Amino acid sequence: MRFRPRPVVLATLSSLVLTAAATSGAVAGLAPDQPAAAPLAAAPAATDTDGDSLPDAWETNGYDANGDGVVDVDLPALGASPTKKDLFVEMDYMSGRLATTAAFDRIVQTFANAPVSNPDGSKGIRIHLDGGPAAGAAYNLGGGNQVPYDSNLQPAEAQTDAIKKANFAPARKAIFHYMLWADDYDNTCSSGNAFAIPNDTFIVTMGPKCNWTVTENRNVGTFIHELGHDLGLTHGGTDHANYKPNYLSVMNYFFQFDGVPRTSGSNWFSYSSFAPPALNETSLRESVGLNTATASTWKTKWKCPNGSTRTSGAANAGIDWNCDGDTVDTTSTSINGDTSKTTLSAQNNWANIKFGGGDVGGGSSQSKTSTPAHELKEMTQQEYDNLKTTTR
Known part of the structure; x- marks a missing residue:
């Protein structure tokens, strides 16, 4: 682990740490001269102008995890701003599993293009990816480690947490999401897992154990998909139901690996930017498709009664929902x-x-929730292969 505190002294700490230990240097249960572990700031009372759960004081002065007057995470030096939404992700990896710099560039651009407003008048989210030296200079923020290879994380959550504990600086927990580029977990041949919605940790697992053919598209789509769970997003948008034709998002299994098709011929590796009307499966009007002009530049996919998958033309036009040829x-x-x-x-x-x-x-916004395992079950190699072979 290469991340080290930066020796920057703060003039004022009261807005950063809300425990008595921050000013006294002692923690309940420890003798006055006994060193205390760095606590996370709990529910900061400071202003958060941009609404990214990182208080303005942290993004302006840096984050002092234990109130000792020394900045542990220098957010300004890392490019954070109190008026522009920031996301930080540390990426650890097993040998051969780290995605390419080109993939990281695409992830950064996806968030930069987000239709999200900021107090500084800009659009988008600034995502900071940290994979250490192996990820390239632009993505080396002082963390990011290669970890011992394990072809099967089992039990997945406990093993991931153990790797995180051994390789992730405690002071970073209030700032960085943590992810791991790994091989497989629980013998599932699944593409990844976020363990809870929302959360601070996720894994991407498309390694050689299950003979995955790993492409840049699959790495980009799955990273954004699993981070989406950390950010509170589900497979069905409003619920956990999957494969919805009107849910044009990489959170949807239809589009996780290949993106959402556009009429231009490009593919959208991002979250949905609008919500088409609901589709009542007991009364589907084929002539109107997704029934919104906003869908005119999009295509979609749906399942036929025989289990095959079809791809539409412009999704606001006619869609043959029952696959009978009209x-x-x-x-x-x-x-x-x-x-x-x-x-x-x-x-x-x-x-x-x-x-x-x-x-x-610092636990100030959305805490981890208990999410049933079946709702976080992710696409497997076999499921994707079946989807590809039944699509036309």
Whole structure:
């Protein structure tokens, strides 16, 4: 672990640390001369102008984790601003698993392009990725380590937490999300896991154990997908139902690896930026498609009654929901492949981002939640292969 505190002394600490230990240098249960572990600041009372769960005082002066007058995380030096939303992610990795600099560039650009307003008048979120020297100069922020290879993290959450504890500076917990580029976990051949929604930790696991063919698109899409869970986003937007044709987001399994198709021929590796109307599977009007002009530059995918997957043209135009060769019906069919016929609602992801999951922000905003394991089960190699072979 290469991250070291920066010896910057603060003039005032009262807005950063809210415990008595911050001013007395003692922690309950320890003798006065016994060294105390650096506590996380709990629910800072400071102003957070940009709403990113990092208080203005931290982004202006730096973060002093234990109130000793020395900055432990120099946020201004790392590029943070109190008037522009910032996200920090430390990336540890197993041998051969770290994504490319080109992939990191794309992730950064995705967040920079986010339709999110800032107090400084700009749009977008500034995401700071730290993979250490191996990630290249632009992505070396003093952390990021290669960790011992383990082809099967089991149990996944406990093993990930153990690796995090051994390689992640405690003072960073209030600032950085933590992620691990790994191989496999719990013998699932799953693409990743975030363990809770929202959260401060996630893994991307498309390693050789399960013979994944890892592409830049898959790394970018899966990183953004798992970080999305950390930020409070789900597979179904408003719920956990997957494969919704009206949910145009990498959070949707349809689009995690290949992006959301555009009529221009490009693909969108990002969160949804608008929410089309709900689709009632008991009464689907084929002639109107997703029933909004906003979908005119998008394509979508849906499931046919026989289990195959289709790709539409412009999603505001006719869509053959029942796959009978025309787009004139009002039909009743399950278009997300779960056999039940329900109302499928969508979400504008970018308008529903939750900053401050888990320890990020000192626990001041969104804490970890207990999320049922089946709702965080991620796409496997076999599921993706089946999706590809049944798509036309």
